[in-house]
Amino acid sequence: MTEQGVRWTAEQVLALAPDDASRKAGGRLGGAGPWSQTGGSASGAVWGVCKGSGSTPYRTAVDLAGPAYKCSCPSRKFPCKHALGLLLLWSAQGLGDPAEAPDWAASWLAERAAKAARPTAGPVDAEAARKRAERRAERVGAGVAELEQRLADLLRGGIAGQGQAGYAPWEETAARMVDAQAPGLAARVRELGTIPGCGSGWPGRMLEEFALLHLLDRAWLGVSGLPEPLAATVRNRVGVPSSAEGETVRDRWLVLAQYDSVSPDGRLTTRRTWLRGLEGGRPALVLDFGPPGRAPGLALPVGLVLEAEVRFRPGTAGLRADLGDRTAAAVADRSGAPAGVGTGEALEAYGAALREDPWLESWPVVLGPVIPIPGEAAEGGWQLADAEGASALPVACGGGRPRPALWQLAALSGGGPVTVFGECGHRGFTPLTAWQPGSPEPVPLV
Amino acid sequence: MGETGEGYADGDWEALVTAALLGTERRGGTPRALLDAAAVQTLRRRAGLRPAPAARLPDPAPRDPRPAPPEAARRRLAHLLAGRTSGGGAGRRGAAPDLTELLPQWLAAAGRHGYRAPSALVPALLDAARARTDLRAQALALAGARGLWLARLNPEWRFALRGAAGGAGELPDPADAEAVTRLWEEGLFAERVALLGAVRARDAAAATRLLASTWATERAEDRLMFLDSLRAGLSMADEPFLEAALGDRSRNVRATAAELLSALPQSALAGRMAERALACVGPDAVRPPAECDAGMLRDGVVKRPPAGRGERAWWLGQVVDAAPLSCWRERFGGLEPAEIVALPVADGWAEEIHAAWCRAAVRQGDAQWSKALLGAASAPPAAGPGTASLAERAKLLETLPEGERAQWVAEFVRAHGLSEAFQLLGVCRVPWAGALGRAVVDALDAARAAGGYPWSFSGVMGLAERCLDPAEAGRLEGLTAGAADVPEGGSGASAYWAEAFQRLVATLRVRADMLAELTPPS
Numbered sequence: 001m002t003e004q005g006v007r008w009t010a011e012q013v014l015a016l017a018p019d020d021a022s023r024k025a026g027g028r029l030g031g032a033g034p035w036s037q038t039g040g041s042a043s044g045a046v047w048g049v050c051k052g053s054g055s056t057p058y059r060t061a062v063d064l065a066g067p068a069y070k071c072s073c074p075s076r077k078f079p080c081k082h083a084l085g086l087l088l089l090w091s092a093q094g095l096g097d098p099a100e101a102p103d104w105a106a107s108w109l110a111e112r113a114a115k116a117a118r119p120t121a122g123p124v125d126a127e128a129a130r131k132r133a134e135r136r137a138e139r140v141g142a143g144v145a146e147l148e149q150r151l152a153d154l155l156r157g158g159i160a161g162q163g164q165a166g167y168a169p170w171e172e173t174a175a176r177m178v179d180a181q182a183p184g185l186a187a188r189v190r191e192l193g194t195i196p197g198c199g200s201g202w203p204g205r206m207l208e209e210f211a212l213l214h215l216l217d218r219a220w221l222g223v224s225g226l227p228e229p230l231a232a233t234v235r236n237r238v239g240v241p242s243s244a245e246g247e248t249v250r251d252r253w254l255v256l257a258q259y260d261s262v263s264p265d266g267r268l269t270t271r272r273t274w275l276r277g278l279e280g281g282r283p284a285l286v287l288d289f290g291p292p293g294r295a296p297g298l299a300l301p302v303g304l305v306l307e308a309e310v311r312f313r314p315g316t317a318g319l320r321a322d323l324g325d326r327t328a329a330a331v332a333d334r335s336g337a338p339a340g341v342g343t344g345e346a347l348e349a350y351g352a353a354l355r356e357d358p359w360l361e362s363w364p365v366v367l368g369p370v371i372p373i374p375g376e377a378a379e380g381g382w383q384l385a386d387a388e389g390a391s392a393l394p395v396a397c398g399g400g401r402p403r404p405a406l407w408q409l410a411a412l413s414g415g416g417p418v419t420v421f422g423e424c425g426h427r428g429f430t431p432l433t434a435w436q437p438g439s440p441e442p443v444p445l446v
Numbered sequence: 447m448g449e450t451g452e453g454y455a456d457g458d459w460e461a462l463v464t465a466a467l468l469g470t471e472r473r474g475g476t477p478r479a480l481l482d483a484a485a486v487q488t489l490r491r492r493a494g495l496r497p498a499p500a501a502r503l504p505d506p507a508p509r510d511p512r513p514a515p516p517e518a519a520r521r522r523l524a525h526l527l528a529g530r531t532s533g534g535g536a537g538r539r540g541a542a543p544d545l546t547e548l549l550p551q552w553l554a555a556a557g558r559h560g561y562r563a564p565s566a567l568v569p570a571l572l573d574a575a576r577a578r579t580d581l582r583a584q585a586l587a588l589a590g591a592r593g594l595w596l597a598r599l600n601p602e603w604r605f606a607l608r609g610a611a612g613g614a615g616e617l618p619d620p621a622d623a624e625a626v627t628r629l630w631e632e633g634l635f636a637e638r639v640a641l642l643g644a645v646r647a648r649d650a651a652a653a654t655r656l657l658a659s660t661w662a663t664e665r666a667e668d669r670l671m672f673l674d675s676l677r678a679g680l681s682m683a684d685e686p687f688l689e690a691a692l693g694d695r696s697r698n699v700r701a702t703a704a705e706l707l708s709a710l711p712q713s714a715l716a717g718r719m720a721e722r723a724l725a726c727v728g729p730d731a732v733r734p735p736a737e738c739d740a741g742m743l744r745d746g747v748v749k750r751p752p753a754g755r756g757e758r759a760w761w762l763g764q765v766v767d768a769a770p771l772s773c774w775r776e777r778f779g780g781l782e783p784a785e786i787v788a789l790p791v792a793d794g795w796a797e798e799i800h801a802a803w804c805r806a807a808v809r810q811g812d813a814q815w816s817k818a819l820l821g822a823a824s825a826p827p828a829a830g831p832g833t834a835s836l837a838e839r840a841k842l843l844e845t846l847p848e849g850e851r852a853q854w855v856a857e858f859v860r861a862h863g864l865s866e867a868f869q870l871l872g873v874c875r876v877p878w879a880g881a882l883g884r885a886v887v888d889a890l891d892a893a894r895a896a897g898g899y900p901w902s903f904s905g906v907m908g909l910a911e912r913c914l915d916p917a918e919a920g921r922l923e924g925l926t927a928g929a930a931d932v933p934e935g936g937s938g939a940s941a942y943w944a945e946a947f948q949r950l951v952a953t954l955r956v957r958a959d960m961l962a963e964l965t966p967p968s
Contacts, residue, residue, distance in 0.1 A: 155477035158469025204459070207466045211484035343497035351493035358489050373501050374599045383501055391497035407569040407600060414507035414565065414592055426492040436565065443566045 010268065010289030013087040016067065018077050020178045020186075022084060027267040029085025030092065030291030038089065042098035046090050047105040050082045060086050061105040063112055070108050088291045136181055140238060143180025144217045147173070147189070151210055159206060167193035184239030188213055212359055232315030233357045246312040248324065251277035253284065253308055254338070255300045256364070256421045257432035257444065260290075271296035274364055274421070274432070275310065275321070276338065283364040284310050284321035298323070302433055302444040306330040317357035319364075337419035337435030337442070340368025343386050343393045346424045362425025367393070369417030369437070372409050382406055384429055387417045396428035405431065405445035412436050412443060454483040462487060507595035512562035518963040519556070520564045526552055527570040547912050548956060549574070551876075553584035555964050563588045568596060572603045607634055617641055620648040630656055635668065639675050646676075650683035658687060666696040673702045680706060685713050692744055704746020704768070709809045711770030715745055723769035726762055729778055732795040734762035759798050766802035771815050783818035787831045804832045808841045816842040817850070823857035827866065840869045852879035859885040864893065864906045871906065877915035886910055887918065890947075891925060899939045900946035911950055916958035922951050 010030075017023035029035075029050060036057075038048035047061040058073040060082040069079040079087075089095070101109055150173060154162075170193035177186035188209070195206045219226065219234040226234065235242050253275040260271045269290035276283050290296035300306070309324035341349070350363040367384060373392065375382040382395035395406065412418055412434050421442075422431040433442050454462060454475060462484050465473040470480055514520065526549045563571050568589050575585035586593055586606055597606035617640055618625030629641050646653035657672055664672065673691060676684055684706070691703035692715070707715035722742065726733055735742070738749045738761050746768070751760035771783070778786045791799050800819065807815040819832025820842050828834050832842065843851050855870045856879075864886070874882060886906065893903055900907060926947040 151481060152477035155466055155480055156470050158467055158472065160467045160469075203467050204463045207463050207484050208488045210466070211481055211488045214481035215485040215489075347495045347497065351495065354489060354493045371503055373504060383498070385500035385503060386497075389500050389503045392500035393497055404569060407596065408566055410599065411568040411592060411596055412565045414595060415504045416506055426495060 010088055010091050010291060013084060013091050014183070014268075016079055016087070017084055017178070018079070020175050022077050022079075022081050023178070024265060024267065025081035026084025026088060027265075027292055029081055030088030031294060032089065032093070035086070035089060037102065038086070038095045039099040039101070040090065040095040041101055041109075043109075045101060045105070045109050046086060046095055047101060048086050048089070048095070050085065058082050059104050061101070061108060062087060063109060068112060070105075091289075092291050092294055092297065136240065139180050140182045140220065140240060143177050143182045143185060144220050144238075146176060146180070147185060147213065148217050151214055155210070159203060159210075162206060163196045163202070165196070169193075182238050182240070184237050185213070185216070186239070188216075215358060229315055229318075229356065232313075233317070233359075234315070236313070236315045236320075237357075237359050242314050246314045246321075247318075248309055248311050249277065249280060249282060249284075250309045251279050251282070251307075252305050253310060254278055255302050255304045255306070256338075256366075256442075257302060258300055259432065259446075260296070267292045269294075269296055271298060273298060273300055276364075276366075277310075278305065283319060284312065285319045285364070286310075286321055286323050300330070303332055303442045304330045305332070315357070317353045317360055317363075319360075334440040336440040337368065338366045338421075340366045340370070340419045343367065343370070343384070343391050346393065346429070350424050350426075360425070361427070362423035362430065364421070365424040365429075366419060366421045367424070367429065368419030368435075370420060371415065371417055372406070372413050372420075372431075374406070374410050384420060384431070393424065394428040396423075396425070396430045408443070408445050409434055454479065459487050459491065504599065508591040510562045510590045510592060512560055512590065513966070514564050515556055515559070515561045515964060516967060519552075519561075519960075520567070522960055522963055523552060523556075523564070523567055524570075527567060527574055547908065548953070548960065550581055550584065551912065551957065552960055552964070553581060553588055555961055556588055557584055559964055559966065561588065561964075562590050563593070565592055568592050572596060572600075572606060576603065576605055607636060617644050620645045620652075626656070630660070635671070639671070642672065642675060643678070646679060650679070650681055654684055654687040658690075666699065669694065669696065669699050670702060673699060673706070676706060680709060682710060682712055685710060689714065692746070701746050701748070705809070708746075708768035708806075709811075711772055711810060716768070716770045718745055719765060719768040720770055720773040722765045724773060724777055726765060727777070727795075727799060728792075729789065730792055732762075732791065732793045732799065734758035734795075735765060759795075762795070763798055763802045763805075766799060767805035767809065769806065771803070771806050771810060771812050783815045787818045787821075800832050804838055804842060807832075807845060808838075811845045813845050813847065813850075816845040820854065823854045824861040827862070836866060836869045840873045843870060844873050848875045849879065851875070852882040856882040856885040859889050864889045864903055868905050868909070871909050871913070874913070876913045878913050880915070883914050883918050886914070887922060887925070894925075894939070894943045897939060900942050907946055907950065911953040914950070914954055916954045916961065919951050919954040919958065922947060922954070926951055 014023055014026070017026060034051045035048045036051070038046070040046040044064040045061060046064065047059070049057045049059055051057045052073070056072075058071055060069075060071040060073075060080075062069050062079070062083050067079075069083040071080050071082045073080055073082055075081065100106070170189055174186040174190040177183070177189055192206065192209055195209065196202045198205065216234065216237055219230075220238055223231050223234050232242050254277075256274040256276050258271065258273045260269050262269050271288045271290065273286040273288070274283065275286060286298065288296035288298035306326050308326040310321045311324050312318055313320040313322070346365040346367050349365055350360075353360050353363045369387045370384040370393075371387060371389065372395075373383040373385055375395075381397055383392040384395060385392035409418070409420065409431050413436075417437060419435040419437075420429075420431045421433040422429050424430075431445055433444050435442055454465070462480065465475065465480055466484070470477050515523070571585050571589050572593055575582045575589070582605075589596075589606070593603075593606055597603035617637070618629055620626060620641075626641065626645060630638055633641065642653055642657065645656055661669065673688075676688075688703045688707050692700055692707075694700050694703065704715060707713045708719060710716060718741070722735065726735060735758060738747055738757075742761070742765070743749060747761060747764045749761075751757050774783075774786055775781065778789070781789075787800070787803070790796070803815065804819050806812070807819055819830075820839060821829075821831045827836070827839075830839070833839060843854065846854065852874050855867065855874055858870060859867050859882075867886075867889075871878075871882075871886070877883070878886070887910075890903060890906070890910070894900075926944055
């Protein structure tokens with residue numbers, strides 16, 4: 001039984017949404033605004049009263065163990081937007097100390113508890129879980145087949161017309177993938193609509209994305225035959241939660257960078273925090289989410305060192321991690337810039353990581369010493385050159401990183417060598433943090 | 447992938463893209479085979495990425511030998527720069543301090559300590575300097591060589607190259623004649639102005655020789671700007687050059703040269719003007735010039751009066767304001783300036799003559815005459831001997847030593863309150879001297895007691911936030927409490943006053959913290 005204290009992530013909550021509309025509507029209800037009388041029990045239930053447009057507010061309860069949902073709203077979607085909103089609210093801020101459920105929720109919970117207490121519950125539950133997983137796999141499988149069909153149709157006739165096709169067809173396909181309970185595929189598909197707007201070279205980029213989607217489809221269809229880490233990566237990329245436990249690593253973790261990005265509809269803020277184990281040297285990416293109108297809760301200033309246990313999720317090249325118990329208060333690190341690698345090594349590291357996760361966009365790298373070359377001086381954009389000035393990585397343009405960050409990097413360097421942490425991938429290097437020579441202080445590039 | 451590459455040559459990505467664009471129906475093969483091959487190629491391309499050849503490295507920025515500010519001060523600057531765009535002065539401001547007003551103070555204090563800007567904040571500083579011209583000189587001075595280096599790379603910051611004086615550490619040694627000549631002939635305008643200043647600080651005559659070397663080929667507006675830059679540190683060594691400039695092609699250049707010469711009481715021009723002025727003005731009679739002759743024209747007198755003024759009065763004013771003030775003592779039988787100013791002026795010319803003396807006192811920086819023309823601070827402004835205009839009085843005040851200036855304004859505030867003091871307060875040194883600060887706070891308190899509203903005094907309040915000595919915060923605390931004690935139903939202004947005083951105290955405390963942070967660790 002899930003304790004109320006162990007909260008789900010916003011990602012996990014949103015994965016429950018029956019469709020895209022519910023996801024959006026739930027997101028709108030994920031703030032404290034419409035809610036009152038919220039609470040949760042120690043045995044794993046949450047409830048609250050949500051003010052809608054009508055005169056009678058809706059009563060919403062979720063049994064986290066099922067999960068099972070009850071709501072007085074007339075929606076036939078399951079879970080409804082109120083249940084999703086309540087769970088998002090709970091994932092963002094918790095609902096206070098465990099409390100007694102109000103009568104309307106208590107009777108439903110008692111009913112469920114009585115049902116669960118029947119002697120056949122155990123084996124039937126395991127059987128039911130297996131069946132649920134099977135059903136989901138079937139639905140995803142159907143989605144994958146549909147997507148393959150769509151890609152094949154497009155390639156048969158040629159993608160030249162995609163330049164004028166716009167977002168709508170891809171939005172529709174993405175919605176089909178949400179229906180098929182494959183949110184990972186849905187997100188990739190939605191991105192396809194933006195590619196023709198990225199300038200010349202879009203056909204090549206689109207073919208790349210088609211090819212990687214196809215690779216993911218094929219991998220899903222053969223997932224049972226894949227070695228476990230790769231199978232976990234595939235499930236993760238498709239968007240099916242993995243039940244396997246990952247590795248736990250205890251270390252002193254240096255916060256290398258932290259930045260936010262906002263979903264295209266502006267409703268969900270994703271905060272990425274990059275950590276690096278000072279003893280083991282392992283990189284870790286911790287994600288946190290903020291529902292509408294609220295910043296994500298995890299705030300770790302760059303340069304902080306925290307002693308903690310980090311649980312790595314299976315697959316995805318071992319990058320995604322959750323922050324576990326911290327044993328000691330965080331301290332500011334003043335040991336100076338981490339040792340950097342050259343441009344060639346940075347790309348090799350990315351290439352090596354692709355073996356474990358072919359869908360990986362970039363790999364975290366401390367680069368240095370390098371000299372930033374501003375775009376106005378370098379034909380075709382900014383570069384980070386090795387100190388000898390022979391070879392260089394292009395700086396990834398776009399991707400939501402603001403240009404002021406690049407000028408800040410140039411200001412720090414003054415034409416001299418610096419150490420830079422960032423994401424190194426096929427689109428170039430995205431600088432996130434820099435160290436000046438002789439200064440132990442990391443400067444976040446904002 | 448079983449059927450990898452079926453129908454597609456290995457390794458040719460462009461061929462795959464072409465096939466995708468045109469479609470397999472036209473190019474042959476199956477979509478599945480095309481996707482299989484593209485997947486392999488995509489990963490091969492990504493895994494095999496190699497660095498590109500580097501573009502030309504930028505020239506390294508010159509080293510800035512100044513120290514960086516202490517850490518707490520750096521954080522404060524980052525905060526002030528980040529808060530620059532948010533907020534704003536519109537409407538009721540509540541009790542929070544106004545960050546936009548603190549930035550100029552931070553910059554000024556950092557400048558006094560001789561710090562350089564923290565490198566990471568130079569871009570934000572350049573943005574601030576671009577948006578606010580009042581910050582520009584200080585922000586660019588702090589940004590220094592690194593700021594100019596960045597400005598050369600980013601067109602948005604080009605203003606820094608032509609704006610204020612050149613960057614610290616970039617100018618050649620004024621003694622290095624060859625380097626000086628080269629920069630003078632090839633440099634940007636701002637660099638040349640800075641160079642002129644540097645050379646002048648070392649050897650005034652060398653500076654005018656440098657200026658003369660290219661004078662004939664400079665554009666008229668540049669000649670005017672160069673001439674104007676001589677205003678700082680003007681001395682008799684500049685006279686020959688200025689005298690020659692009286693014959694310049696450009697009327698504006700001629701007028702500026704005459705104005706500068708008239709600020710030098712020992713100059714030949716001042717002597718000629720004294721002769722003309724003494725012929726016109728005496729204790730018993732005032733006879734304005736009958737004509738504007740060629741000599742007067744050459745000495746910068748403008749012949750045509752503005753609309754509504756008589757020709758002769760116009761010439762008289764110009765002759766008197768360009769004459770050295772020292773010439774009047776003898777003409778008026780050895781009297782002191784205050785006594786001369788107090789005399790009645792013959793033939794109803796008092797207004798013209800006194801106004802001209804005010805302009806002369808400002809131009810010549812003559813504190814004794816200024817004091818005489820200002821008169822007693824407690825006297826009603828309209829009864830002042832020299833001028834009733836607050837703007838002109840502010841200019842006269844600027845010639846007074848700081849202590850006397852603060853004392854005069856304090857007395858003015860005590861006698862007349864705050865409604866007319868704004869411009870006069872603006873020329874006092876920051877932080878305000880004790881007596882001046884107390885006079886302002888007492889006047890604000892009196893305005894509150896009289897039932898006024900704080901926004902009637904928002905200008906002075908804003909000045910007080912910027913200029914009051916932070917040490918006054920403790921004394922002001924009493925006022926914030928006193929105002930809050932006013933019972934319900936009393937004057938509605940009391941709550942606003944409490945808020946205004948709270949904000950004043952909060953701002954003063956932030957200023958005190960800010961200045962303490964900037965003090966270098968000993």
